[in-house]
Structure formats: structure tokens, C-alpha cells
Amino acid sequence: DIQMTQSPSSLSASVGDRVTITCRASQDISDFISWFQQKPGKAPKSLIYGASNLQSGVPSKFSGSGFGTDFTLTISSLQPEDFATYYCQQYKSYPRTFGQGTKVEIK
Amino acid sequence: EVQLVESGGGLVQPGGSLRLSCAASGFAFHNTWMDWVRQTPGKGLEWVANIKKDGSEMYYVDSVKGRFTISRDNAKNSLFLQLNSLRAEDTAVYYCSASLNQWGQGTVVTISS
Numbered sequence: 284d285i286q287m288t289q290s291p292s293s294l295s296a297s298v299g300d301r302v303t304i305t306c307r308a309s310q311d312i313s314d315f316i317s318w319f320q321q322k323p324g325k326a327p328k329s330l331i332y333g334a335s336n337l338q339s340g341v342p343s344k345f346s347g348s349g350f351g352t353d354f355t356l357t358i359s360s361l362q363p364e365d366f367a368t369y370y371c372q373q374y375k376s377y378p379r380t381f382g383q384g385t386k387v388e389i390k
Numbered sequence: 391e392v393q394l395v396e397s398g399g400g401l402v403q404p405g406g407s408l409r410l411s412c413a414a415s416g417f418a419f420h421n422t423w424m425d426w427v428r429q430t431p432g433k434g435l436e437w438v439a440n441i442k443k444d445g446s447e448m449y450y451v452d453s454v455k456g457r458f459t460i461s462r463d464n465a466k467n468s469l470f471l472q473l474n475s476l477r478a479e480d481t482a483v484y485y486c487s488a489s490l491n492q493w494g495q496g497t498v499v500t501i502s503s
Contacts, residue, residue: 284452321435326496338491378449381434381436
């Protein structure tokens, strides 16, 4: 199975900060990676697919990059509604696997 | 508007069975791979299974192989997950998802004696 390792596991940031979350795959997954946002008690929401493609309706403050094994999710200017847990997920092979999550908290 | 509504969760004893359902609307269900994903209390997400558009291919995470069965009824825009030989570690919120792009709100499965 492909292991997805996110870092950091949690971070504290202020409104307006630029935030970067990293995801490393245990083997080459090309660009078959998605990013999700989850708020407490809610279902995950898809943000990005194909490493860098924004889902319809997702604001442009979110961006993704990377190829192969190393990927990043960046939030350009953190807003109150962005405090949540973020997950990466690979769909290069089965079983699909998620990272352990990165919790973004208010500083 | 895409809607995915799960049902069928509940409290079951270890070794028991449940059948989860997901009613889909607002998109071309018959043309969409469908997934089940679960989330244990306070923990992360675990992909469970998915099924091809026409139901001809299914894939599972190892921990549920031989115990869970994913199926679909394209005529009724419905997705199912049959859970057998349930264990305490199967306790989770189970989400139905359209290719991991759209998600339902989840149904809670609790395995306890």
C-alpha cells in the first residue's frame, strides 16, 4: 500500500497568514493526489484533484503543487473559515490511502 | 444540486451485519464511480471500497475484504455496502462519495456488545 505522510500534524496560524501543508507519498504517484478540507462534524470537502486543479467553486486562495512523491497544499491568506483539518489522498493505486491529516488552528 | 444521503447505520453486536444505503441525486449516477469511506471517532479517513460505473469492478481495502460487499442499482440511483462479520474496529462514520468529489453527510455504525 502507498503510505501518505502529512506534515505538520497540526499548526497554529493567524488570519492573513500563508500556510503550507506537505504530503509525501511512499512511492511515485505521478499527480494522482487530491486534497480535502474537513470541519468538525462535517463531511470532507474536495478542494484539489490532480495535484493542482481546483474543484469548481473552491476559492483561488487554495493551490496545490508537486509531482511524484512530494506535494504541497498552500492557503495564500488564511481566513476564519479555513480553520479545519486537511487531508491528502492518493488515487494512483488501490487501496486508496489518505494522509493522517493536518489540523489548522487559530493562533 | 448533488445529494448523497446515507442510511442504515446503527448499533450492532460483534459478528453481526448491517446494510448501508446511499440515495444519489443531482448527477449522472450511472456514469460515476462510487466510493465508501469511513472515519473512526476522532481519527482520520479510511477508504473502504469503490465500484465501477456499471458495477462490473469492485475494490476493497484489505481489512474489509471477504466481509464487506459494495453494490449499486443504477436504475434506482442507489449505492449499497453490506457489512458482515462486524468487529469493534469497524465502528465509524461511513460516508458515501461520488468519486471522492461529492460526499454525503455520513451514517454512524457502532459495533458493541
